[in-house]
Amino acid sequence: MSAKVIFHIDINAFFASAHIALDPSLQGKPVAACHVVKGSVVTSASYEARKRGVKSAMLMTQAKLICPELIVVHVDFDLYEDLSQKFIDLITSYSPLVEPGSVDEVYVDFTETIKNYKRPLDLAIEIQKRVYEELKLPVNIGIAPNKFLAKMGSDMNKPLGITVIRKREVEAKIWPLPIEDMFGIGRKTVPRLHKVGIFTIGDLANAPFGVLRNIFGNRTQIYIDLAMGTGSDIIDTDTTAKSIGHSLTYSKPIHELDELKTEILNQIIDLEKRAKDTNVKAKTIQFAIRFEDMITVARSLTLDYYINDKEDIFERVMGLYTEFEGKHEVSGVKFLSVSLSNIKSIDQIEEQLSLFTVNKKTNLSKSHKKIKRSDYPVKTDIVDHS
């Protein structure tokens, strides 16, 4: 079986670029997008701003200090959502096998598409040009036989870079990279790897299994495979969210229960809107709270039916709240989070229900118990097993 051709396409400095796309007068200027809250940090900085030392996560006051001409814009998630969809639509016009990695990046299987091109590189150049001309967004592209290598490739030569990584080039192009540049290795793992003498991806690829096992546990082989340049090339086109949630940090801690309830309800109203806009309901409700002393507690509850009304959600959340209300010295509340998971589209839920009703009515072989245990047959399962 010959290798697939996977692209990873990543929009450069997406939030900042989105504002520049909307307002061409910002072109070539140092731009930073940030939240409006006091003492805010840079969420996304344009490359012009980065050249002057402005980095994301930097305090706004400091960014202004080192770059007084910095143009600050307020984050606008509707704008990003809109551009993100247009970006995905454009890519999908080349191949239906598109997997969104996040709001600003996609993995695409172009194995078939590139047959119409002399080289994969030509397709990459065309896409990069079209995204820039039609959406005014700069993108980086990585081309490789699997998702991991494509992702690593798109991270090189920013901005407006195109990088091909062939399997045989892993040793030359991937192994010299510092271990912290490996996708999937984060803050917590880096120091542990350094401790055992692993500083590059090549070091990881060649480390004794036993040493890695202490760090990665059951996932050791997966990381070794990635470091060796082997990884999944399967594109998952299912874009339905697995969870939706809201969280908010308060600069002024909440002390009154009434105020707390209002804040919780506000978040739930927002959640209800998102759930109803996307036509989904959820079985699991999760609630997290952080107190002034930075202690965070989270509780979740799974129902055996689906809900998306704010009243229903609020009732469950308050139930979860009372569970630890007395257990923690309630100082002020600094942070709240409400989220829904175990999500299903209303169509699917109704389909299940009708299937269940039909089975009961016509007395088909399946008992109530059996259906319950298998969590009801769903559309995707039927497709998978047929």
Added chain:
DNA sequence: TCTGGGGTCCTAGGACCC
């Protein structure tokens, strides 16, 4: 080191079922 808000995936223990 974390600032923030949106997510995904994994683990480990317990309950429960066959």
Added chain:
DNA sequence: TCTGGGGTCCTAGGACCC
């Protein structure tokens, strides 16, 4: 009645990513 293997689901927490 007990032991054991295989499996799923739930819950809490952690790591990571953008």
